[in-house]
Amino acid sequence: KLHGPEGFEGMRKAGRLAAEILDEMTRRVEPGVTTESLDTVIREMMLDGGAVPATLGYRGYTHSSCISINHVVCHGIPSDKRLKDGDIVNIDVTPLLDGWHGDTSRMFFAGDVPLKAQKLVELTYECLMIGIGEARPGARLGDIGAAIQKHAERQRYGVVRDFCGHGLGRLFHDAPEVVHAARAGTGPELKPGMFMTIEPMINLGRPAVKLLNDGWTAVTRDKSLSAQFEHSIGITEDGAEIFTTSPEGLDKPPYD
Numbered sequence: 001k002l003h004g005p006e007g008f009e010g011m012r013k014a015g016r017l018a019a020e021i022l023d024e025m026t027r028r029v030e031p032g033v034t035t036e037s038l039d040t041v042i043r044e045m046m047l048d049g050g051a052v053p054a055t056l057g058y059r060g061y062t063h064s065s066c067i068s069i070n071h072v073v074c075h076g077i078p079s080d081k082r083l084k085d086g087d088i089v090n091i092d093v094t095p096l097l098d099g100w101h102g103d104t105s106r107m108f109f110a111g112d113v114p115l116k117a118q119k120l121v122e123l124t125y126e127c128l129m130i131g132i133g134e135a136r137p138g139a140r141l142g143d144i145g146a147a148i149q150k151h152a153e154r155q156r157y158g159v160v161r162d163f164c165g166h167g168l169g170r171l172f173h174d175a176p177e178v179v180h181a182a183r184a185g186t187g188p189e190l191k192p193g194m195f196m197t198i199e200p201m202i203n204l205g206r207p208a209v210k211l212l213n214d215g216w217t218a219v220t221r222d223k224s225l226s227a228q229f230e231h232s233i234g235i236t237e238d239g240a241e242i243f244t245t246s247p248e249g250l251d252k253p254p255y256d
């Protein structure tokens with residue numbers, strides 16, 4: 001699907017609301033808060049912004065966000081679980097605003113996070129931005145995953161294969177599947193008007209993942225820490241536009 005100016009306008013608005021919600025999470029993530037309480041703030045901010053949570057009811061999912069802590073790779077379900085000092089936390093939100101999905105996630109620190117975990121978070125952000133840097137008309141989809149994989153594996157980190165980025169717009173998930181480990185020069189050619197997410201999950205240890213009995217929560221098999229960042233982007237005539245950038249510059253680690 002190739003979108004025109006109306007689609008870019010719609011995604012800018014949905015993406016900005018999503019980024020503002022994650023900016024608010026920067027102020028609220030701290031040891032002692034429950035992930036359920038953060039999910040409630042997220043849902044209220046979506047509704048106040050005239051949007052609805054795209055994940056609520058999606059394939060039977062019961063919450064307005066995914067909150068994934070430490071060795072949880074993705075799809076962590078908000079609960080009465082309290083954050084503790086040293087936790088690294090991914091919060092993933094997708095407000096659906098006037099028919100457009102703004103899908104984004106960032107890492108947050110609860111209290112004092114060990115340097116090794118901070119380095120994983122910074123490298124994962126670099127992977128996302130390096131992947132976005134490959135997105136332009138004429139590039140191949142595989143160029144994105146190849147660049148991400150190279151940056152992560154050079155530092156001996158594991159790139160998760162089990163979950164991918166995706167096309168989006170009026171749909172939450174559409175073609176293409178954006179794999180975060182791929183071969184350059186392969187896959188469909190990128191064209192202006194394509195919308196997609198890039199959402200690399202990078203593990204301190206091996207790439208392998210398993211699902212918990214709740215049917216949602218994905219964890220590293222070797223229990224190593226995992227980090228993820230996600231942006232929704234649109235391919236423009238000369239590159240890519242990021243729809244989910246923080247208006248306050250809060251989406252860029254290192255977090256001091």
Ligand SMILES: CCc1ccsc1-c1ccc(O)c(O)c1
Binds near residue numbers: 092
């Ligand atoms: C919880 C929403 C959900 C359910 C099945 S996959 C999924 C999901 C979660 C976060 C995402 O960024 C995404 O693209 C999909």
Ligand SMILES: [Mn+2]
Binds near residue numbers: 093104
């Ligand atoms: Mn997401």
Ligand SMILES: [Mn+2]
Binds near residue numbers: 166199
């Ligand atoms: Mn996504």
